[in-house]
Amino acid sequence: GRRSAEVVRRGKEEEGGEGKKVKVEKLDVKPPKGTRDFPPSLSRQQTWLFSHFHAVSKSYGFSHYDSPILESTSLYTRKAGEEVTEQLYSFLDKGGRPVSLRPEMTPSLARMVMGLKPTLPIKWYSIPQCWRYERSTRGRRREHYQWNVDIWGVEGEAAEAEVLAGMVDLMRSVGLTSDDVGIKINSRAVLREVTEKMGIGGDKFASVCVLVDKLEKVPIEAIEGDLKDLGIGREVVEELLTVLGSKTIDDLAEHVGEESEAVRDLRSLLRLLDFHGVSDWMVFDASVVRGLSYYTGVVFEAFDRTGNLRAIAGGGRYDGLVETYGGERTPAVGFGFGDAVIVELLKDKGLLPDFERGTVDYCVAGVEGPEDGEAVRAAGILRGKGMSVDLVLEKRKMKWVFKHADRIGARKVVITGGEEGERGECIVKDMDTGEQVAVKLGEL
């Protein structure tokens, strides 16, 4: 790990003689820049959040999968100027192979599906830790866990509706409502239709989308050069922005025609979402493009309605991804839902449970200390009944045992030995009510 200032201490006999001063560098105890430790309280919070990811995935019939955090860099060498490929956490392994910590899960999913060729449709989910090498100047995180939900093999908007309903169910399950969060919906078919009409080649489409997505965040001057390289002048951008400024699907239809694929897809999707009972979460927003190059159709992103936070989740249809890896066109829809913004939002809304203390059913201690076999037996009996038991492993005063039990959130304390122990009994104290009873060990 990183080392901070040197410190000196008295050298030991084996370090070259009595009392000599030796220099020992003190370990920097912080985790690498941009990464997080998960001590028990944060780990409980993460487990709580992931339990909701798992529960919603299960309720939608999704199957869990996983893959190595390390991938061949070749999986991410898309040339569309995306942030996620420009900030790869990559290196050469000892065999000289270019490898990267995965910045997203979808390419790994594509690799697995192309290799395993499962019968489609598939509904798979995962909660991978994803990495990016962000220049530390922005002090942003370099890792996050991201719930990934994907449906492969379904052409129609029923797939988008299904994953969107799952996203809403996740947010409802942690106490959020449509007053707190909205989901912007759009289709890249809008951009495709407009750029095709302008004679901008389909091979530039992915790059155009990435640039238009950046337009949302930076002034046009910042990317004017990139736009020019694609043959896109300011007048074209102005026309694009007019269409992307459509406030309703009807407005959009004014620009691209009622028969446009985008208009048809969006109307069909919103109709299905109404049957899912999630319409009040949905906001049509023609300016949403998302930053990943491989989206081809419907795209969406969940946002907090106060506007204080970055996107909570995002996704879309990406029918062309497998082809970019030399495979067949394969219909695919999915989203990523990070573990950081949602927690910030829950904190802001006062909806994040307190994970400061853990919970354990019992704390067991023997008056005579860890040699008291009755304490060990009591722990075994309780564990055999499915109880979680913290067995005190040192000789401690009872005052310490009760404070320890409170610290670890034990519901009850069992004390063996002493007078009760003579009678084959133990004391059971309820930490909530303070009530103490004597119980035969066999009746625990």
Ligand SMILES: OCc1cccc(Br)n1
């Ligand atoms: O969503 C972009 C992203 C990718 C990897 C790691 C982090 Br933090 N953020």
